[in-house]
Amino acid sequence: MHNSDALHQKSGKTNFEIIYDMEDPREYFNTLGSFDYCIPRHGQRVFSELIEARRANGSANGSGEGRTRVVDVCCSYGVIAALLKHEITLDDLYARYGSEELTGLSSEELAEADAAFYREHLKEAAPEVIGVDVARNAVSYGVRSGALDAGFAENLEEEEPTEELRRAVSGTDLLTITGGVGYVSKRTFERLLECMTEGPQGQIPWVAVFALRWVSYEDVSETLSSFGLVTEKLEGHTFTQRRFTGDEEREYVLEELAGMDIDTTGKEDTGWYHANFYLSRPAEESKIPLEALLSL
Numbered sequence: 035m036h037n038s039d040a041l042h043q044k045s046g047k048t049n050f051e052i053i054y055d056m057e058d059p060r061e062y063f064n065t066l067g068s069f070d071y072c073i074p075r076h077g078q079r080v081f082s083e084l085i086e087a088r089r090a091n092g093s094a095n096g097s098g099e100g101r102t103r104v105v106d107v108c109c110s111y112g113v114i115a116a117l118l119k120h121e122i123t124l125d126d127l128y129a130r131y132g133s134e135e136l137t138g139l140s141s142e143e144l145a146e147a148d149a150a151f152y153r154e155h156l157k158e159a160a161p162e163v164i165g166v167d168v169a170r171n172a173v174s175y176g177v178r179s180g181a182l183d184a185g186f187a188e189n190l191e192e193e194e195p196t197e198e199l200r201r202a203v204s205g206t207d208l209l210t211i212t213g214g215v216g217y218v219s220k221r222t223f224e225r226l227l228e229c230m231t232e233g234p235q236g237q238i239p240w241v242a243v244f245a246l247r248w249v250s251y252e253d254v255s256e257t258l259s260s261f262g263l264v265t266e267k268l269e270g271h272t273f274t275q276r277r278f279t280g281d282e283e284r285e286y287v288l289e290e291l292a293g294m295d296i297d298t299t300g301k302e303d304t305g306w307y308h309a310n311f312y313l314s315r316p317a318e319e320s321k322i323p324l325e326a327l328l329s330l
């Protein structure tokens with residue numbers, strides 16, 4: 035099993051850190067697009083279905099009224115926020131950030147153009163999405179472009195949340211993560227859940243997370259259970275994350291998964307990272323099985 039140290043220091047996983055904190059998202063999309071990075075597409079569909087389910091449940095904001103509040107951890111430039119709030123697809127974003135038309139724009143001009151683009155495509159019942167990520171430039175871009183309603187460049191692995199973050203995430207309906215477990219551990223979940231449940235607006239959110247199959251989710255689900263959340267892993271279905279960058283990454287991952295007794299046939303052995311999906315809900319809200327909430 036792997037923890038964040040293994041993922042970062044010992045693994046054969048390619049290090050993309052340089053593109054995580056640039057002035058705008060063009061390089062992020064162009065680089066990850068060349069490896070068919072697609073987990074945000076699965077996130078868009080699954081998280082949207084969960085937002086609907088939670089609304090139908092009458093749980094959003096404690097009353098079923100008002101905007102659903104989502105906190106997206108490892109939000110980067112606001113990728114998940116852009117996809118949850120707007121009538122757009124991940125392919126639209128790849129096309130947009132790779133387009134020649136936008137190549138000549140400065141980052142500031144691109145943020146303005148994005149703000150207009152997002153306004154034009156805003157969904158009627160768009161959720162409010164608050165982002166958290168260590169990458170200061172990326173978070174700032176997400177807020178300036180309007181993808182994120184608010185953003186916090188904080189490292190909850192190492193520090194307590196600021197007062198502003200505490201207030202902003204109180205009363206969250208749904209906590210989401212794509213491509214981030216391993217970078218963040220149970221420490222980040224614990225600190226966020228403490229903020230979300232405190233104060234007069236406080237409530238227990240649903241926690242919806244995609245995690246690569248070689249990353250253990252055990253510590254996180256244990257931490258979530260101390261807040262009364264029951265974690266289910268979606269059985270019988272995994273989600274493609276991206277293609278391997280090359281033989282080195284592929285061999286390393288196949289060997290690690292074999293060591294964990296995980297069958298990679300038809301999945302990683304076809305050249306792709308695969309992720310599991312986990313949903314954590316309070317026991318009394320877990321009566322409908324996870325499989326029945328999603329259209330897979």
Ligand SMILES: C[S@@+](CC[C@H](N)C(=O)[O-])C[C@H]1O[C@@H](n2cnc3c(N)ncnc32)[C@H](O)[C@@H]1O
Nearest residue numbers: 054108109110113167168169191212213214217
């Ligand atoms: C692979 S990207 C995923 C971004 C986005 N969720 C997506 O799917 O497109 C991983 C992100 O985790 C962020 N990250 C790394 N360490 C973190 C930490 N300790 N707390 C919050 N975010 C972190 C990186 O800055 C980066 O934006």
